[in-house]
Structure formats: C-alpha cells, structure tokens
Amino acid sequence: DTAVSQTPKYLVTQMGNDKSIKCEQNLGHDTMYWYKQDSKKFLKIMFSYNNKELIINETVPNRFSPKSPDKAHLNLHINSLELGDSAVYFCASSLQGAGEQYFGPGTRLTVT
Amino acid sequence: KQEVTQIPAALSVPEGENLVLNCSFTDSAIYNLQWFRQDPGKGLTSLLLIQSSQREQTSGRLNASLDKSSGRSTLYIAASQPGDSATYLCAVTSSGYSTLTFGKGTMLLVSP
Numbered sequence: 001d002t003a004v005s006q007t008p009k010y011l012v013t014q015m016g017n018d019k020s021i022k023c024e025q026n027l028g029h030d031t032m033y034w035y036k037q038d039s040k041k042f043l044k045i046m047f048s049y050n051n052k053e054l055i056i057n058e059t060v061p062n063r064f065s066p067k068s069p070d071k072a073h074l075n076l077h078i079n080s081l082e083l084g085d086s087a088v089y090f091c092a093s094s095l096q097g098a099g100e101q102y103f104g105p106g107t108r109l110t111v112t
Numbered sequence: 113k114q115e116v117t118q119i120p121a122a123l124s125v126p127e128g129e130n131l132v133l134n135c136s137f138t139d140s141a142i143y144n145l146q147w148f149r150q151d152p153g154k155g156l157t158s159l160l161l162i163q164s165s166q167r168e169q170t171s172g173r174l175n176a177s178l179d180k181s182s183g184r185s186t187l188y189i190a191a192s193q194p195g196d197s198a199t200y201l202c203a204v205t206s207s208g209y210s211t212l213t214f215g216k217g218t219m220l221l222v223s224p
Contacts (some may be wrong), residue, residue, distance in 0.1 A: 033209055045211040090127055090155065098143040098210045103156040
C-alpha cells in the first residue's frame with residue numbers, strides 16, 4: 001500500500017491557467033507538508049498543516065492555496081500559473097510534527 | 113535561520129569502498145536530523161532519523177552519526193554497491209518548527 005500518494009505525477013499546462021495537485025496519506029499522521037524542489041534540485045518547505053490547520057506558510061505567493069479537507073488529505077491549488085512555478089512538488093506527512101517525515105513520489109509541474 | 117550544507121556535492125567511488133557523506137547545520141537547536149535518498153526522477157526515501165538526544169543510528173550498511181553541539185552529521189556507507197548510486201539529502205527539524213530544512217545533497221556514483 002502506498003503511504004503518501006500524489007496525483008497527478010506529471011502536469012503540463014500553460015501560463016495563466018489554474019491547476020490543483022492532490023495528496024493523500026494512509027499512515028494516520030496528523031501533520032502534512034508541501035515542499036518545492038526547484039530546477040537546481042533544492043528542496044524548500046512551502047506549507048505545513050497540523051490537524052487540518054495551517055501552521056507554516058513560508059512566504060509563498062498568494063497564488064498558492066493549500067486546502068486540507070481532513071487529516072489524510074492536503075491539496076495544493078495554484079492560480080495564474082507562471083513559468084517560475086515549474087518544479088517538482090512533494091507532499092509529505094509526519095506524526096505530531098517534528099517526527100520522521102514520509103514523502104510522496106512528487107508531481108512534476110511544467111508551465112509553458 | 114537554519115542553513116544546512118552538504119559536502120561533497122558529488123562523489124564517485126568504485127564498488128566495495130566505504131564512504132562518508134558530511135552534513136553541517138548552523139543552528140544546533142534541532143529536534144532531529146534525517147537522511148534521505150533520492151533516485152533520479154523519483155521521490156525521497158527516508159534512510160535514517162536521528163533524534164537530537166541520540167548520537168547515532170544504524171540500518172544495514174548505513175550508519176549515521178550526530179554531533180549536535182558542533183552542528184555536524186555524517187552518513188557512513190559500508191561496502192558500497194552500484195545500487196547505492198543516488199543523491200543523498202540531509203535535513204534537520206529545528207526546535208520550534210516541524211518542517212525540514214534541507215541541504216543541497218551529495219550525488220553519489222558507485223561504479224562496478
């Protein structure tokens with residue numbers, strides 16, 4: 001069974017469009033995250049949610065809006081996509097924050 | 113602000129060699145440190161988690177040490193194999209936060 005899953009795996013879209021990435025974990029964790037890996041492979045935190053509540057927003061543009069309908073899901077919606085949004089987006093989860101984090105397979109977003 | 117540095121950026125060794133990957137962090141107030149492996153085009157696989165109160169963790173041929181006071185961790189890989197070829201990432205969870213701060217990784221190539 002997949003622990004942390006993301007859909008879609010690949011996403012190609014044009015500038016200005018709106019898109020969503022979904023994340024689900026079946027580990028029973030209460031904290032979920034979105035990370036961005038840029039073209040230089042550097043990973044950086046975007047958001048952290050604990051029990052469906054936003055805990056951390058690391059200076060991410062307002063065009064990015066995470067939503068957590070329940071503890072097992074954390075979706076990422078991106079409005080008005082820009083070329084610079086092209087990256088791999090990783091979802092992760094942990095138990096009680098600061099615990100071992102488990103990562104999803106990533107979603108490669110390409111904005112043309 | 114926590115910063116994580118990994119040295120070397122790339123490493124190439126023949127099969128069978130023992131090797132050490134280095135990680136340093138600027139703020140010693142951490143909850144834990146995680147070592148990950150990332151294969152090309154893939155997600156992150158957690159290798160080892162060391163809590164701040166621990167000195168080392170072992171899993172198979174991998175041994176990770178932590179010296180919190182000096183802000184350093186090492187990942188020791190014994191008897192390297194071609195299947196160990198990947199990028200190895202070090203990440204820390206700083207006290208007061210639940211998110212990971214990543215280094216830029218060490219790209220390891222083990223040749224047969």
